[in-house]
Amino acid sequence: MTQRPLSTYRLQIRAGFTLDDAAAVTEYLSDLGSSWAYLSPLLAAVPGSDHGYDVVDHSRVDDARGGPEGLERFAAAARGAGLGILVDIVPNHVGVAIPRANLWWWDMLRLGGASRHAVAFDIDTRVAEGRVRLPILGSSLEEVLAAGEIVIDTTPADDAPDGVLTYFDHVLPLAPDTGELAADLPALLDAQHYELRFWEDQNTDLDYRRFFAVSELAGIRVELPDVFDESHREIARWIVEGLADGLRVDHPDGLSDPGAYLEHLADATGAAYTLVEKILEPGEQLPSWWRTDGTTGYDALGEIDRVLVDGAGVDALDELDARLRAETTLPAAEAWQDLILTTKRMVADDLLQSEVRRLVRALPFGVVDAEDALTEIIASFPVYRAYLPAGREHLEHAIDDAATRRPDLAEAIGELAPLLRDTSLEVAERFPQVTGAVMAKGVEDTAFYRFTRLGTLTEVGGDPSITSLSVDDFHAAQQARLASWPHSMTALSTHDTKRSEDVRARLSVLAEVPERWAEALTELRGIASTGHGPLDALLWQAAVGAWPISSQRLRDYGLKAAREAAETTGWQHPDEEFEEGVLAIADAANGSARDVLERFVQEIIAPGRVNSLSAKLLQLAAPGVPDVYQGTELWDHSLVDPDNRRPVDFAARSEMLRQLDDDVARGVLPAIDDSGLAKLLVTSRALRLRRDHADLFTGYRPAGIAGEASAHAVAMDRGGVIAVATRLPVALARRGGWGDTVLLHRDLPVQDALTGRRFDEGPILMADLLDTYPVALLVEDR
Numbered sequence: 097m098t099q100r101p102l103s104t105y106r107l108q109i110r111a112g113f114t115l116d117d118a119a120a121v122t123e124y125l126s127d128l129g130s131s132w133a134y135l136s137p138l139l140a141a142v143p144g145s146d147h148g149y150d151v152v153d154h155s156r157v158d159d160a161r162g163g164p165e166g167l168e169r170f171a172a173a174a175r176g177a178g179l180g181i182l183v184d185i186v187p188n189h190v191g192v193a194i195p196r197a198n199l200w201w202w203d204m205l206r207l208g209g210a211s212r213h214a215v216a217f218d219i220d221t222r223v224a225e226g227r228v229r230l231p232i233l234g235s236s237l238e239e240v241l242a243a244g245e246i247v248i249d250t251t252p253a254d255d256a257p258d259g260v261l262t263y264f265d266h267v268l269p270l271a272p273d274t275g276e277l278a279a280d281l282p283a284l285l286d287a288q289h290y291e292l293r294f295w296e297d298q299n300t301d302l303d304y305r306r307f308f309a310v311s312e313l314a315g316i317r318v319e320l321p322d323v324f325d326e327s328h329r330e331i332a333r334w335i336v337e338g339l340a341d342g343l344r345v346d347h348p349d350g351l352s353d354p355g356a357y358l359e360h361l362a363d364a365t366g367a368a369y370t371l372v373e374k375i376l377e378p379g380e381q382l383p384s385w386w387r388t389d390g391t392t393g394y395d396a397l398g399e400i401d402r403v404l405v406d407g408a409g410v411d412a413l414d415e416l417d418a419r420l421r422a423e424t425t426l427p428a429a430e431a432w433q434d435l436i437l438t439t440k441r442m443v444a445d446d447l448l449q450s451e452v453r454r455l456v457r458a459l460p461f462g463v464v465d466a467e468d469a470l471t472e473i474i475a476s477f478p479v480y481r482a483y484l485p486a487g488r489e490h491l492e493h494a495i496d497d498a499a500t501r502r503p504d505l506a507e508a509i510g511e512l513a514p515l516l517r518d519t520s521l522e523v524a525e526r527f528p529q530v531t532g533a534v535m536a537k538g539v540e541d542t543a544f545y546r547f548t549r550l551g552t553l554t555e556v557g558g559d560p561s562i563t564s565l566s567v568d569d570f571h572a573a574q575q576a577r578l579a580s581w582p583h584s585m586t587a588l589s590t591h592d593t594k595r596s597e598d599v600r601a602r603l604s605v606l607a608e609v610p611e612r613w614a615e616a617l618t619e620l621r622g623i624a625s626t627g628h629g630p631l632d633a634l635l636w637q638a639a640v641g642a643w644p645i646s647s648q649r650l651r652d653y654g655l656k657a658a659r660e661a662a663e664t665t666g667w668q669h670p671d672e673e674f675e676e677g678v679l680a681i682a683d684a685a686n687g688s689a690r691d692v693l694e695r696f697v698q699e700i701i702a703p704g705r706v707n708s709l710s711a712k713l714l715q716l717a718a719p720g721v722p723d724v725y726q727g728t729e730l731w732d733h734s735l736v737d738p739d740n741r742r743p744v745d746f747a748a749r750s751e752m753l754r755q756l757d758d759d760v761a762r763g764v765l766p767a768i769d770d771s772g773l774a775k776l777l778v779t780s781r782a783l784r785l786r787r788d789h790a791d792l793f794t795g796y797r798p799a800g801i802a803g804e805a806s807a808h809a810v811a812m813d814r815g816g817v818i819a820v821a822t823r824l825p826v827a828l829a830r831r832g833g834w835g836d837t838v839l840l841h842r843d844l845p846v847q848d849a850l851t852g853r854r855f856d857e858g859p860i861l862m863a864d865l866l867d868t869y870p871v872a873l874l875v876e877d878r
Contacts, residue, residue, distance in 0.1 A: 100369050100389065100583045101132035101180055101342070102787050103716070104723045108136045108591060108741050110146050115162030119173035124750040129783025132180035132341065134723060136591065138167065139330065142191040142198075142312075146741060147591070148184075149346065150191025150313060152198040154327040171339045180341040182369070185331055187357065188350035193312035196267055201314065202255060204228070206269035208289030216323045218315045222457050223303035227291045231298035231311050232266050240292075241281060248284065250275035261285075263292070296668065302450040307350065308533050308541075309447035319352045324360055335365040342369030344392060344585075349374065349480050349532035352525055355386050362387040371585050375536075375557045377479045382581065383486060390584020394557030396720060397587050399565055399573045400711050401552055401600055403810055404823050407564030409607030413549040416614045420629025432561035435547060437501075440538030441475040442662070444530075447537055451530045458523040459515060469508035472498040473516070474527075480535045481528035484519050491516060494531075544594060545661035548634040550607060551641060552600040556592055563607075567810055567823075571798040574812065578719035578796045586720040588711055589728045591741060596725075596734040599641035601711055602697075602704030606637070608826035609700065616696040623692065624684035626677030628664055631657070635678065639685045642733040643697045650682035653735045703825040705731075705768050706870040709778055710810070710821035713871040716782035717812060717819035719796055729779040730772030752776060765851060765868060774869065781849045782873055785817065792816030792875065801862070803837030809862065811839060816878070818846065820862075822870035834862040846874040 105125050107118050118135065125133055137148030140158040148158065157164045174181050192201045200213035208214065209226060219228060233240050240246060240263070250259035250270070258270040259278075268290065277284035285292065293301065298311045305315035318324045334340040343365065348354040354372070361370060367387065374382060374391045378398075382391055430438065444452055452474065456466045463469070476497040482490045495516070499509045518524050544554040553560035565573075577584060588597035595603070606613045620636045621629075635654050639645060658665050658678050665671040685693055708731070716722045725732075727744035730752075734740035756766060756773055766773035786793055795815030808828040811820040818841055822828065838859035847854045851868050854877075865872050 099341075101182065101721050102790055103129070103131045103721060103783050104134040104182055104585065105130040105132070106134045106136070106590070106723055106725045108726060109138060109148065109161045110136075110741075111144075111160040112146075112743060114160075115157075115166035115170040118162075119166075119170040121746045121750070122170075122173045122177040122179055124746055124753065126177040126179060127750070127753055128724075128729060128780050129785075129787050130179065130724065131721075131783075131787050132182050133174055134182040134344070135184060137184045137186050137346070139186070142193050145191065146738065149186050149189075150193065151186050151189075152191050152194075152201075155330055157330075167334070167339055175338075181339070182342040182344055182371075183331075183334065183340045184344045184346060186346045187316075187318045187327065188347045189307040189313040189315050191312060192314045195269075196255065199255075200316075202269060205288075205290050206256065206258075206271060208271065215320060216316050216326075218305035218317050220303045220454050220457065223301075224291050227289055227303075229291045229293050229297070229301060229303050230268075231293045231295045231302065232263060233292055233294045234264075236294050237285075237292055246281060246285075246292075248275075248278045248281070250278055261288075298450075299447050300449045300453070303454075305451070305454075305529070307347070308537050309443075315350060317352075318357060321360075324357075324364075328361070328364055332364040335368045340368075342371070342389075344371045344373065345388075346373050348372045350529060352529065353483075355383060355483060358387045369583070375480055375540075378559050378562055380479050382584075383483055384580075390581040390720070392590070393585040393587035393720065393723060394555075394590075395573075396577070396584075396715065396718070397555060397593075398558040398562075399570055400588065400714050400718075401555065401558070401604070402562065402565035403567060403570040403714075404601070404707050404710060405550075405552060405564045405604050406607040406824055406827065409610050410550055410553070410563040412610035413607060413613070416610065416617070417549040417630060417633070420633060424627060424629040432543075432547060432559070436539050436543045437475050439542040439546070440477075440534050441471060443538040443542065444471040444474050444534050448530065448534055451526075451533065455523050455526055455530060458521070458526060459512075460521060460523075463508055463511045465505055465508040466512065469498070469502075469505045469512055470527075472502050472505060473509065473512065474531050474534050475538075476501070477531040477535065481532040483528070484517070484524065488517070540594075541660050542662055545634065545657050546630065546663060548630045548637070550603060551595055551634065551637045552604045552607075555594055555600065556590075567807070568798075570810060571796075571812070574718050575796050582719055584720050586715050586718060586722045587725070588715050589725040589732065589734070589740070590723075591725070591737060593725075593740065594736045595638075595641060596732045596740060597711055597728060598704070598708045598731050599638075599733050599735065601707035602700060602733075603637055603641045604707050605700040605703045605826060606640075608703065608824060612696075612699065616692065619692050620684075620689055623689040624677075624681045626658075626664075626674065626681065628674075628677075631661065631664070631678075632681070635681045638735055639681075639693055640697055640700075642735055643693060645685065645733070645735075647682045647686045649735070649739055650685055651679055653739060654678040654682050656736065702768075703829075705774075706822050706825040709768070709775060709869060709871050710823060712775060712778050713782060713819055713821050713873065714810060714812075716779065716786065717793070717814060717817065717873065719793075722783075722786075724779060724783070729776050731770070731775060749776075753780060756780070760852070763852075768869070777850060778869070778871060778873075782819075785849050785873065785875065789816070789875075800840030801837065802840060802859075803862070804835045805831060805833070805837040805862070808834075809837070809839075813841070816876050818872075818874040818876075820865065820872040820874070822866060825870065834866070837862040839865060841874070842876065845877040847877060849873040849875055 139151045140153035141148045142150040203211045204214045247262045256269040258275040261268045274287040307313035476494040659667045768774040793814045799811035799813040801809045843857045
């Protein structure tokens with residue numbers, strides 16, 4: 097088994113696809129060419145959890161996911177198939193939606209500070225006299241009491257010797273010796289180690305750190321040695337006993353000191369292969385001193401998408417967006433940086449106000465207007481967080497920007513600045529945890545749903561103001577990855593992407609046909625509209641990109657998108673009248689607008705598939721460790737979660753791969769059609785070549801392309817393999833094809849791993865090389 101993977105294949109483990117189900121597909125993953133299997137979180141999670149990021153028990157594998165025996169069976173199957181194992185872990189937070197399911201949380205709620213688990217939770221004891229505020233009530237406490245909605249049961253139980261409190265589906269333990277107050281409910285509630293609050297208070301008055309703004313996910317303090325040991329003992333056992341080979345760390349930016357955490361993790365696992373889910377802003381570098389092999393690959397995703405996008409066409413889409421806003425009397429479109437200042441400020445003022453107020457409480461002395469000034473600095477922060485003393489320049493930028501923008505707060509900002517620089521202070525330690533959360537909620541989960549002119553560009557880790565990447569810049573980025581983080585993951589689709597790789601590839605075509613898209617959108621809006629032009633563009637793009645898509649899937653996406661944008665409706669207070677327009681678009685897609693939609697999709701489907709195959713080959717051939725998200729070896733037109741977590745038919749894929757191999761052996765190549773076999777061919781041949789001949793992928797230089805259409809090619813020489821991909825296929829067709837354009841390579845014969853065709857020494861005409869597929873994977877005959 098290799099110490100590090102050559103590629104990975106992500107599997108979503110859940111009750112509907114257990115570890116035993118995963119064991120059954122290990123041979124298929126090996127046949128596909130995968131090096132390691134990559135599993136979603138395995139530890140016991142909130143009952144019914146489909147994703148596993150809400151861990152409730154760090155000591156065991158989730159029974160619903162197969163349990164410890166299931167992991168052993170999976171590991172044996174993976175080893176038998178020659179696969180390594182990478183597992184996703186969640187150190188930042190635990191699930192508390194069902195308190196009784198989480199021993200640590202339940203014990204802390206029952207015993208308060210006397211619980212040995214109380215220290216695990218990041219609770220501000222300066223609030224509510226140390227009681228934990230639980231935002232579970234549907235109205236004020238007074239109204240709840242008047243309605244008699246709280247029920248007390250003093251019957252002893254093993255985990256609740258003094259009984260329990262029940263409020264609809266919520267069950268909470270009673271503190272010791274408080275059951276005798278059952279006849280005086282207000283007094284009994286006052287005697288508990290928790291305080292029941294109206295759910296709308298969750299954003300302003302909570303006293304425990306959460307995962308972003310999710311009150312059902314409570315942050316834990318893994319920086320404490322005992323908490324780390326207890327929450328990682330089982331994880332370390334997997335590595336030591338050979339049940340896993342590497343770890344993917346979820347959301348390290350939520351931790352107080354990610355670098356120190358990675359040191360502890362490396363010590364506990366013998367420096368096993370480790371990746372971090374770290375979002376890097378353009379130009380930002382992963383801290384070089386971290387004990388990690390790299391990120392989960394959103395930086396690569398952005399590079400691949402953008403080298404395939406026509407930047408000039410995006411400018412035309414900006415003009416369309418301006419017209420949509422003007423038609424619907426919305427404010428003029430904001431520049432990207434102005435927009436995210438607005439959305440980050442909104443999030444800090446609302447969803448994450450509790451966290452900002454905790455920073456104020458952590459100040460060593462009072463500062464007039466501290467909350468307003470801190471919020472302004474947070475909104476100005478240009479990256480997710482700093483790791484002081486590293487990243488000091490980001491803090492200084494935010495301080496200067498906030499003071500310039502808000503001269504009325506200059507005095508307060510001036511008082512706060514030295515405090516935020518002093519890493520010995522609590523406020524400076526917590527500040528980076530808040531900037532990261534505000535960035536995630538304000539940008540990924542809000543601004544991305546408002547900045548709608550081209551969905552390809554609003555993807556996790558991306559900056560949509562950067563519309564395209566030149567071929568030269570793309571090559572430079574790949575060379576930098578090989579030099580600095582050669583074992584970092586690269587991704588195209590993940591469980592967190594807003595749109596799958598094939599949706600984005602199809603939508604990228606819109607930048608090549610902006611006028612035609614404007615016509616189609618006008619026609620579609622004439623059939624169904626929310627009255628909000630940019631949101632209409634987002635929803636109709638979703639229909640185009642994911643077509644064919646059921647109205648129910650589009651309804652679910654549309655409601656989520658509209659609420660996340662938080663311009664005209666929202667999660668806390670949905671505007672049902674406005675949302676009727678969202679539902680109307682979803683229904684029209686498979687009704688009155690179907691013909692219009694299908695005609696337009698047919699116009700762009702072929703170039704969209706060119707983009708898909710090009711993106712896939714570039715990812716699989718480029719430096720790093722390429723991950724294939726489950727199911728994406730065929731066309732996959734999924735939208736944001738949970739749409740992208742739908743079941744995958746592995747039996748069908750396994751049979752398709754077997755048939756593909758038989759056909760290719762007989763000289764029969766698949767067409768680029770609805771079956772997705774062409775993508776399966778590209779995926780399997782690139783993965784197998786990479787696994788079986790890793791020595792051919794050790795270098796990187798741009799391959800030579802010369803001729804009249806050279807701008808339409810991206811070609812990389814990996815030291816024994818040359819990968820060639822097509823870009824901007826609509827414009828290429830308009831110019832009449834490749835013409836005299838040639839690929840220049842070393843004076844050796846080569847064979848295309850996709851088609852089996854051999855080419856002699858000397859320049860190869862691109863028209864000949866790419867006459868079957870828009871991509872080629874050439875292996876030198878040495």
